Amino acid sequence: MTRTWRYAALALAVATAALGCAVKEAPDTEPPGASSPAEAVVVExxxxxxxxSPVNARKEAEVGQPIDLVVDxxxxDELHVHATPEYTFAVRAxxxxxxxxxxxVPGRVEVELHHAGKTVATVVVRP
Structure with a gap:
């Protein structure tokens, strides 16, 4: 290897090492005070x-927490969620x-099956 190639290889090695030192890795944990997404409340x-079945199950959730309705x-039928905002979902067979x-908005949220005329669940939503 000629002297010019040796200097080029050495310069490349130094530049690569310097770049490697400049890379900051993401921390493994969240910073203090950061909150992870809330786990969903599930109503089956x-x-x-x-x-x-069941009829008028009781659940609790917090404002903004996802609520999942799982239906067989x-x-x-049609699900009506009496909340703010209100939701309507089409249930298929x-x-x-x-x-x-x-x-x-915190409060009592009723989940009703429209055609069956049944309240499936009441979710108490807290602030």
Missing amino acids: FRIANGSV SDAA AAGQRFRFTVE
């Missing part, structure tokens, strides 16, 4: 042969349907 129910149904919403 089933519509079969004209019956709804043998009939079409299918298993494993999932509907997600959040509530922005």
